[in-house]
Amino acid sequence: MSTTTIRLSEDLKERVARAARRAGTTSHNFILEAIAEKADEAERRADFRDEAERRHAAIVASGKTIAWSEMRRYLEDRVVGRTVARPAPRKLAR
Numbered sequence: 001m002s003t004t005t006i007r008l009s010e011d012l013k014e015r016v017a018r019a020a021r022r023a024g025t026t027s028h029n030f031i032l033e034a035i036a037e038k039a040d041e042a043e044r045r046a047d048f049r050d051e052a053e054r055r056h057a058a059i060v061a062s063g064k065t066i067a068w069s070e071m072r073r074y075l076e077d078r079v080v081g082r083t084v085a086r087p088a089p090r091k092l093a094r
Contacts, residue, residue, distance in 0.1 A: 006031075064089035 008016065013027075020030035059065050070087040077084040 059092065062089075063092050065092045066090070 016030055017027050020027045023030060025033075066087045066089050074084055074087050
């Protein structure tokens with residue numbers, strides 16, 4: 001473990017202390033958890049973007065897609081238990 005120094009305004013330091021007390025933890029632990037949550041969020045967002053890019057590339061490569069209105073109708077039907085045929089992919093509109 002290493003040490004990193006952060007400078008907090010007095011206002012933020014007081015806010016962190018109050019929030020930590022309400023959460024039943026120390027200011028130090030509260031800050032560590034906040035940093036970890038923010039790092040997790042940034043990693044999830046990056047993973048989401050990467051997956052979206054991969055999926056878009058696959059759509060472009062295949063030249064086929066399904067209109068969102070058709071897919072949404074299909075998914076809504078499935079959610080309520082209806083047996084429905086999957087929508088057929090069509091040539092990507094350009």
